[in-house]
Amino acid sequence: MSFPARVKYILLTLLFLFAAVNFARTTANVLRSSKRLDDLKSEISGLEAEKGSLEQDIAYKATDDYVEERARNALNFVKPGEKVYVVPQVLGDASRKLSAVSDSVEKSNLRLWYELFF
Numbered sequence: 001m002s003f004p005a006r007v008k009y010i011l012l013t014l015l016f017l018f019a020a021v022n023f024a025r026t027t028a029n030v031l032r033s034s035k036r037l038d039d040l041k042s043e044i045s046g047l048e049a050e051k052g053s054l055e056q057d058i059a060y061k062a063t064d065d066y067v068e069e070r071a072r073n074a075l076n077f078v079k080p081g082e083k084v085y086v087v088p089q090v091l092g093d094a095s096r097k098l099s100a101v102s103d104s105v106e107k108s109n110l111r112l113w114y115e116l117f118f
Contacts, residue, residue, distance in 0.1 A: 060066055071077040078084050107115075
């Protein structure tokens with residue numbers, strides 16, 4: 001083989017290797033971009049679902065039913081002519097403490113309130 005033919009094959013081989021490396025890099029970039037796109041699409045769908053939930057919540061909170069419910073539960077409001085019954089109830093650890101108190105030992109009301117909350 002003559003010298004110019006060898007140079008020609010060497011240059012073509014180098015050109016082919018260069019093209020193959022660039023093709024591999026481009027393919028890797030496309031795959032990374034595709035994965036990133038899939039991740040972003042799933043994040044978008046999650047955010048859209050959250051947005052829909054928040055819009056439903058806002059729509060519910062704009063209704064009179066919600067306002068009435070909040071007034072009754074948070075502010076203890078009642079409708080005119082409605083009767084209110086209060087049932088005493090002891091909660092949490094204080095109930096165990098109060099039930100453990102024997103009948104022979106009486107505690108002051110202030111002490112019982114303190115044990116109820118602390």
